[in-house]
Amino acid sequence: MIVRILGEGQFSVDEAATVELNKLDTQLERAVERNDETAFTAALHGLLDQVRALGSPLPSDTLEPSDLILPSPDSSMDEVRKLLTDDGLIPG
C-alpha cells in the first residue's frame, strides 16, 4: 500500500498497518468534525509519525499513484477541510 504525506513524499506501508492507521485516521476525522484544533494536531502528528515509522520511503522516480494521502504536518484544520472539497487546495 502506498501512502503519501503531502510535502514529504510517498511511503510504502504494509497492509497489516492499515488497522492502526485507520484508528488514528478516525481520531483525526472526529477532531475535524468537532472543530477541535488541539486534538486535530495531536491526531495528525500521531498518524504521520506512524506512517514514517511503519513505512519505507519510495524512490523519487516512481510514478505510482498513492492509495492514501495525508496532509502535511504543518496543515491547519481549516486547510484540511479545504483539502477535502473537490475544488479546494489542489491546484490544476
Place this chain on the structure above:
Amino acid sequence: MISARSCGVVAAKKLMKGTAARMGVMKRVSLVFKAKANKALDKMEDPRETLDYSYQRQLELLTKVRRGVADVATSRKRVELQMNQLQQSSSKLEDQARKALGMGREDLARNALERKSSAQGQLNELQAQYAQLQGEEEKLTVASQRLQSKVDAFRTRKETIKATYTAAEAQTRINEAFSGISEEMGDVGMAIQRAEDKTAQMQARAGAIDELMASGALDDAIGPRRDDIQSELDMMAASSTVESELSRLKGEITSGAPKQLEGGANGNAQGAQAQRASVPATELPAAEPQDGAP
C-alpha cells in the same frame, strides 16, 4: 429493557450513519486527487496526446518551483538584512542608555531602553519568520528535486508507451503514469502556493518594518540623521566640556599668569595659547585682554 434497547438502536443508527460518512481523511484526500487526475484525462481525445500535454505542464511546474525557491530565498535575505539592522540598532540603544545613566540622566536611559525593547520585539518576530522561510525554502528545494526525478521518469515512460503500444493499448499505462505524476504535481503545486503565501506575508511585514525604521520610531540611531537621544547625549557632553573649560579659564584669571597657560598646554587651542605665551613680551599686551575676556 425497552428503553435500553431503543437506546441501542439509536446508537447503532448513529454508528452506521457515522461509518457511511466516515471514510477517513486519508481516503478522502486521495479520492480528491484521483478525481482531479481523471477530470484532466477525460478532456483528452487521443490518450497519447495526454502524455505530451502533461509533460509540457510538468516542465512549466518545474520552472515555477525553481522560481519559487528563488523568491523565498530573496525574501529570506531581506529579513536577514532587517534582522542585522535591528540588532545594530538594539546594541546602539543599549550603549546610549549606559552613557545616559553615566551622566545621571535616567529619563534618557529609560527612553533608549524602551526603544531597545521595541526593536528587540521586532527582532524576535523576524527570527521566527526567518526560520519559517528557511523551512519553506528547504521544502521547496526537496520538492523540486523530487519533481525533477518524476518528470525524468515520466519522459522515459512516455517514450516507451508511444513507441510500443497502440493508442487503445496505451490507455491503461498512460492512466497509471498520469495519475502518479498528477498527484505529485498537485502536491508540489500546493507547496508552491503555501510558500508564495508565506513570502507575500513576509514581504508585507518587511515593508512595514522598513517604514517603521524610516519613521525613526525604532532605530533612528542607525539612520543617516542623528536621533534625539544621541543629540541630547552630545549636547550634555558638549556642555560638560564647556563647564570644564569655563572653570579652567576662571582658574587662569584668579591665579592670573602665563605660567598657568604653559601648564595647561594639552589641547590644540591651549597649545596655540601656550605658543603665544612664549613669544616675545612685546606682543603679549595685545593677546592678554582677549584671553581674559569672559
